[in-house]
Amino acid sequence: xxxxxxxxxxxxxxxxxxxxxxxxxxxxxxxxxxxxxxxxxxxxxxxxxxxxxxxxxxxxxxxxxxxxxxxxxxxxxxxxxxxxxxxxxxxxxxxxxxxxxxxxxxxxxxxxxxxxxxxxxxxxxxxxxxxxxxxxxxxxxxxxxxxxxxxxxxxxxxxxxxxxxxxxxxxxxxxxxxxxxxxxxxxxxxxxxxxxxxxxxxxxxxxxxxxxxxxxxxxxxxxxxxxxxxxxxxxxxxxxxxxxxxxxxxxxxxxxxxxxxxxxxxxxxx
Numbered sequence: 001x002x003x004x005x006x007x008x009x010x011x012x013x014x015x016x017x018x019x020x021x022x023x024x025x026x027x028x029x030x031x032x033x034x035x036x037x038x039x040x041x042x043x044x045x046x047x048x049x050x051x052x053x054x055x056x057x058x059x060x061x062x063x064x065x066x067x068x069x070x071x072x073x074x075x076x077x078x079x080x081x082x083x084x085x086x087x088x089x090x091x092x093x094x095x096x097x098x099x100x101x102x103x104x105x106x107x108x109x110x111x112x113x114x115x116x117x118x119x120x121x122x123x124x125x126x127x128x129x130x131x132x133x134x135x136x137x138x139x140x141x142x143x144x145x146x147x148x149x150x151x152x153x154x155x156x157x158x159x160x161x162x163x164x165x166x167x168x169x170x171x172x173x174x175x176x177x178x179x180x181x182x183x184x185x186x187x188x189x190x191x192x193x194x195x196x197x198x199x200x201x202x203x204x205x206x207x208x209x210x211x212x213x214x215x216x217x218x219x220x221x222x223x224x225x226x227x228x229x230x231x232x233x234x235x236x237x238x239x240x241x242x243x244x245x246x247x248x249x250x251x252x253x254x255x256x257x258x259x260x261x262x263x264x265x266x267x268x269x270x
Contacts, residue, residue, distance in 0.1 A: 003083060010084050010127075014150035014197035015181070018190035021077070027133055027187045029245040030213070033067035034096065040067075043254040050160045053105030053203055056098040062091035062216070063231045064253035069094040071131060072215030075238040077190070084192065085125055087219040090236045092116075092126065093255065095214040099141050104204030106141065108165035112216070113195040114157040115164060120224035124154065126195040131213040132185040140210040141201045143191060146178035150194040166198070174198060185212075229255050 009016040022030075034040060046054040060069050072078075072091050081089050099105070113124045136142035152174075157164040165171075178198070183191050193199060204210055218224075223233045 003080070006080065007084060010192060010194065013147050015145055015147070015183075015191065015193040017183075017185075018080070018192070020186075020188050021190040022131065022188040024188060026241070026245075030067065030071060030131075031133055033245065037067050039254075040096065047105070047163060049105040049163055049203075050108050050165065051106070051203075053103060055105045055107065056100065058096040059255040060094045061230055061253040061255055062093045062218075063234055064094070066094075068096050068213050069215070070239060070244045071213055072129065072217075073236060073239045074244050075240055077129070078217075078236070078238055081127065081129070081192075081217050084127065085217065085219045087125070087221055089217040089219055090231070090233050092216040092218040093230050094216070097212050097214060099201075099204040099210040101140075101204060101207045101209055104141060104210065106203045107199075107201045108160060108163045109146075109171055109198055109200040110157060110163070110165050111155060111196050111198055113154050114166075116195065116216075116218075117154060119228045119230060120226035121218060121222055122225060123219075123222045124150075124195045125219040125222045127217055128193055128195070129215045129217070130183075130185075130191040130193070131215075132187050132189045132191075133213060134187060134209060134211045136183065136185040136189075136210055136212065137206065138182050138184065138202075139204075140206040140208050141204040142185065142210070143183040143193075143199055143201050145181045145183060145193060146174060146198040147181050149174060149178045150197040152196075154196060155198075165200075 006016045040058055044056050044058050046056055048054050060066055072094055155166050220233050
C-alpha cells in the first residue's frame, strides 16, 4: 500500500516525499564523510543565476565512488527508484548543492531533462532524488515544483548566465496554470521528482546555509545514444546502510566546469 501510494503520486503529480528516510545519525555520518574528503572543496563550482547570485555545486559522474555518490547506492532507496521507473536503474550523476547564508543564489525554473536530452538520453525515464542534509525552508531557498508540469513534455530552454531556464513569457503562463509546491524539508527527508517537472529555488535570504545531496538515476532502457561526460548503463553495486558510511578510498570522478571528467585518487587516510 505504501509503495503504491508513492508510485501513484510520483506519476500523477511528478514528485513524492519520503519523510525521515534517513535518521539524524545517518545525516551526521554523511556530513562527516563529506567534511573529511579534502578533494571536494577544490572541485566546487559557483554557478550564477539570472540575477548574478551564486550557488555552490560539486558534481560527480555516476560511476564515481565517493561520500555523496555512495549514498545513492543505498539498496533500500534504489529499490524504490526501480519501482518508480519500471526498470533497472543506474546512478547517472550525483551532486552536492550548497546555498550560503544571505548570498546563496537561486536556481532558475527549468526541467532537468532539458539538460539530459542534449546528452543523448532520448526518453524522460529519469528522476532526481534530493536528500536534505540541512533544514530546507522558504526563507533559505527550498526546492519549488510546479505540480503536474511533468505531463506537458520537454520544453525549449535558453541560457542565462550559467543556468538553463525556460522563456519568461511561457513561465508566467505555466505559473498560473500549475500549483507551486514549496518542498520544505528536515535533515533526512528525501524528495523524488520527475525529469520533466519544472522546478527551481529562490535566493537564500536567511542566516542559515541550505545544503543537500542530489542523485540522478537513469533507466537501463534509456541508455544514452552518444558519449558525453556521464556514464552509459552499468551494473551498479548496491550498498547497505553501514557500507555507505565507510571511509572511501576508491577513485573519485568529478565533472569539471568544462564538463570533462577529472579523476582523483585519494589516500587511504582522508
